[in-house]
Each structure stands twice: as structure tokens, then as C-alpha cells.
Amino acid sequence: MTEVTELTELAYENGRMPLTATPVIGTPNRSYAQAFEPGTEDLDAAEMRVTVLGSGDPFVRRSQAAASILVEVGNEQRDFLLFDLGSGAVANFNSLGLPVTAATKVFLSHLHADHVGDIPTFLWCLAKGGRRDPVEVWGPAGEYEPLGTRAFTEHLAAAYAWDTESLAGDPRQSGVRTLTTEVPYDKTAVVYERNGVTVTSFPVVHILNGAVGYRIDFAGLSVVFSGDTRPCRTLVDAASGADLLIHETFPAAPTFAAKAGIPVETASHIIAAAHTSPTMAGKVFKHVGGRRVRRSAR
Numbered sequence: 001m002t003e004v005t006e007l008t009e010l011a012y013e014n015g016r017m018p019l020t021a022t023p024v025i026g027t028p029n030r031s032y033a034q035a036f037e038p039g040t041e042d043l044d045a046a047e048m049r050v051t052v053l054g055s056g057d058p059f060v061r062r063s064q065a066a067a068s069i070l071v072e073v074g075n076e077q078r079d080f081l082l083f084d085l086g087s088g089a090v091a092n093f094n095s096l097g098l099p100v101t102a103a104t105k106v107f108l109s110h111l112h113a114d115h116v117g118d119i120p121t122f123l124w125c126l127a128k129g130g131r132r133d134p135v136e137v138w139g140p141a142g143e144y145e146p147l148g149t150r151a152f153t154e155h156l157a158a159a160y161a162w163d164t165e166s167l168a169g170d171p172r173q174s175g176v177r178t179l180t181t182e183v184p185y186d187k188t189a190v191v192y193e194r195n196g197v198t199v200t201s202f203p204v205v206h207i208l209n210g211a212v213g214y215r216i217d218f219a220g221l222s223v224v225f226s227g228d229t230r231p232c233r234t235l236v237d238a239a240s241g242a243d244l245l246i247h248e249t250f251p252a253a254p255t256f257a258a259k260a261g262i263p264v265e266t267a268s269h270i271i272a273a274a275h276t277s278p279t280m281a282g283k284v285f286k287h288v289g290g291r292r293v294r295r296s297a298r
């Protein structure tokens with residue numbers, strides 16, 4: 001594997017190198033191309049594929065969508081699950097050529113706009129692309145009902161009533177419905193068990209009560225997605241022994257201050273109150289051990 005340095009041409013600069021020294025974890029029975037080409041690599045029965053659809057902050061770019069992770073599993077159903085859908089993520093999902101008809105499972109870490117901004121596109125636009133099944137949405141309950149995921153999806157349905165009504169008599173109208181399951185924001189819980197896949201939610205620390213991370217287990221493999229969080233014990237516990245940890249990190253305070261046009265003191269407070277600095281992310285990785293990947297909000 002060629003070393004990745006500050007001179008490496010990144011993906012959004014038309015580079016083709018993976019941004020990790022270990023893009024494949026484990027000992028598969030076949031070799032893989034250095035760059036993934038959609039539609040060219042069928043998953044084996046005991047494989048998972050993780051695609052970062054978006055890793056950016058609220059300032060969306062053409063080359064970098066806001067937060068979203070796609071997990072594909074090699075079960076008979078070829079299930080795939082989406083974790084957060086920030087703005088720009090659906091375009092990147094569509095580029096993978098996966099069946100729109102099977103795009104029905106979304107897990108939300110919290111309800112900040114940069115993590116849910118593409119939910120309307122996913123619901124109403126992909127339904128017009130042929131999906132007929134309702135979309136199942138898992139997301140945290142709020143400390144009180146109006147701040148929970150169910151209230152979020154119900155208000156979306158009200159806001160897009162005109163769009164939904166325009167599909168009256170069209171069999172695709174059912175594809176805009178949501179079936180919402182709220183997960184606990186204050187304790188770890190198994191929230192999904194189907195077709196050999198288990199998803200466990202766990203509370204994280206991010207401004208208000210009502211933010212969670214997720215662990216996905218399949219065929220002896222495990223992936224943990226932190227969502228947005230300060231360093232916290234619940235995440236370390238969930239990620240211990242995992243094959244892959246996708247953890248948020250914010251720029252160092254001087255960098256964030258310069259980018260956002262705010263005082264360094266304000267930037268330091270925001271990071272300490274709601275996010276994980278690069279230094280602290282390193283400490284989390286040290287505690288967790290194993291293989292890991294950091295998601296950088298920059």
C-alpha cells in the first residue's frame with residue numbers, strides 16, 4: 001500500500017487511493033482492486049462493505065456531503081442499512097447503483113440538520129424512482145416527545161403533504177411512508193435483529209439528550225458509528241473489540257476558529273461541549289484498540 005501523506009491526491013481531487021492503510025479487514029479469499037468500482041464486487045456471504053457517503057460538516061461542498069454511512073451485508077437478502085443522511089448523501093448513494101426498491105432502512109444518530117438534511121430527498125424522490133415499500137426509520141427518543149424522532153418524521157409528512165397527495169393513485173405513494181421506531185437515548189439497547197444482522201444503539205454526549213451511536217454486527221464482523229459526540233465511556237464500551245470504528249472528530253480550535261470566523265475561545269468551548277478534538281479522538285482509539293478509522297468533520 002502506498003503511503004498516504006499530505007501530498008496525496010484526495011478522492012475529491014480525482015485521486016483513486018483509499019484514505020486508509022487497511023481498506024480491507026480480515027483475510028478474504030480473493031484480492032480487491034485498489035479503488036472500488038460500483039457493481040464490480042459482489043459481497044461474499046460473510047462480508048460487510050462500509051461506504052462513507054458523507055463525512056463533512058454543515059458547510060456542504062460539491063465534493064463532500066454531510067454525514068452519512070452505508071453498510072452493506074452479504075446475507076441472502078443483500079441488505080443495506082444507512083446511518084444518517086446529511087445533505088448530499090443521496091447523490092452519493094445513487095452513484096453506487098444499488099436498488100432504490102431496497103432503500104428502506106435508515107438509522108439516525110440525532111436530529112441535527114447536517115445528519116438528516118437528505119431525508120426528504122430519500123423519501124419523496126427515491127419513491128418516485130420506484131420504491132414502494134415504506135421506509136423504516138430508527139432514531140433516538142427525545143427528552144420529551146416533540147424532540148424525538150417520531151415527531152420529526154410526522155412533521156416531515158405534514159410538510160410534504162402536497163408531494164404525497166400528488167402521488168394519489170400511484171403505487172409508489174406507499175414508498176414515502178415512514179415506520180418510525182424510537183430508540184432509547186439513555187441506555188444501550190438492541191434495536192434491530194434480522195437476517196443475521198444485529199444493530200445496537202448506545203447513548204452519546206452531544207449538546208442535548210437525544211443523541212446515540214450504533215454498533216452493527218454480522219457474521220462475526222462489527223462496525224461502530226459514533227454519530228456526533230464528546231469522548232464517552234458508552235462509545236468506548238460499544239467499540240471495544242470492533243473491527244471498525246468510525247468516530248467523529250472536529251478540527252483543532254485554531255483551525256475551526258479561522259474557518260468559522262469566531263474567537264478561538266468560542267471554538268474551544270464548542271469542541272469541548274459537543275465534539276471530539278483530534279487529540280481526544282486519538283485517546284479514544286487507544287482505549288478501544290483494534291482496527292479503526294476516523295471520520296473527520298472539516
